[in-house]
Amino acid sequence: MSYKISEEGNVATVHLDGEIDMDVTEKAKEVIMPLIEAGKEVHLNLKEVQYMDSSGISVLIESHQKAAELGTKVILKEISKSVLKVIMMAKLEQILIIE
Amino acid sequence: MTIDDHKEFPVDSASLKEIRNFAREVLAKDEMFSSTKDDVVLAIAEAAQNIVKHAYSGQPTGDTMRVEITFKDNELKIDLYDKGKPVIPENIKPRQIDDVKPGGLGTFFIGQIMDEVIFKTSASDWVNHLILTKNY
Numbered sequence: 001m002s003y004k005i006s007e008e009g010n011v012a013t014v015h016l017d018g019e020i021d022m023d024v025t026e027k028a029k030e031v032i033m034p035l036i037e038a039g040k041e042v043h044l045n046l047k048e049v050q051y052m053d054s055s056g057i058s059v060l061i062e063s064h065q066k067a068a069e070l071g072t073k074v075i076l077k078e079i080s081k082s083v084l085k086v087i088m089m090a091k092l093e094q095i096l097i098i099e
Numbered sequence: 100m101t102i103d104d105h106k107e108f109p110v111d112s113a114s115l116k117e118i119r120n121f122a123r124e125v126l127a128k129d130e131m132f133s134s135t136k137d138d139v140v141l142a143i144a145e146a147a148q149n150i151v152k153h154a155y156s157g158q159p160t161g162d163t164m165r166v167e168i169t170f171k172d173n174e175l176k177i178d179l180y181d182k183g184k185p186v187i188p189e190n191i192k193p194r195q196i197d198d199v200k201p202g203g204l205g206t207f208f209i210g211q212i213m214d215e216v217i218f219k220t221s222a223s224d225w226v227n228h229l230i231l232t233k234n235y
Binding site for chain 1: 116119137141144145148152204205208
């Protein structure tokens with residue numbers, strides 16, 4: 001997994017790339033959580049994520065819940081087809097914020 | 100068409116990508132799997148992840164796990180073997196899907212994707228034996 005962060009005002013956009021599994025979830029959290037804790041609205045661009053398993057989905061849930069707790073939000077953008085399929089299998093498309 | 104492939108991997112989260120690639124290579128052998136390949140790869144990877152996370156509690160080990168993929172008489176069968184803590188099948192419950200929390204999703208995914216999931220603890224040379232099947 002690789003990532004790129006850009007910030008504009010209070011919005012931080014994180015472009016994730018590659019495969020997100022148990023082996024990289026800590027790294028993903030280390031990238032996303034500080035932005036949420038800083039009160040940023042986080043846009044997660046998942047266009048280049050070819051694979052995500054339950055560990056990756058857990059990161060999305062934790063990020064969403066942490067943001068809600070701190071009064072901000074995490075918005076999932078340009079979700080790849082394969083990741084969207086897993087989100088839908090987990091029946092989270094109505095819970096996570098997807099644009 | 101029949102398939103009979105197997106490979107052993109170190110019990111480590113770093114092996115998950117290799118396991119996915121092995122499963123992808125095997126399932127690429129027949130067009131029949133093209134529409135379900137990604138799902139089955141996910142199920143295999145989730146099962147392997149459960150071995151790392153639960154059978155070994157995420158602790159470093161020199162052990163390996165074995166993944167066997169066979170296809171015969173329209174049945175795809177995945178056998179996963181490990182030497183971790185014995186699995187107590189009654190304790191393995193998928194997360195209630197309306198309970199939104201991190202964790203417990205892997206077993207739910209496996210159940211959604213595969214037709215049958217069987218745990219055995221009597222495999223010779225191994226401790227746990229998980230059998231996943233899907234009919235085509």
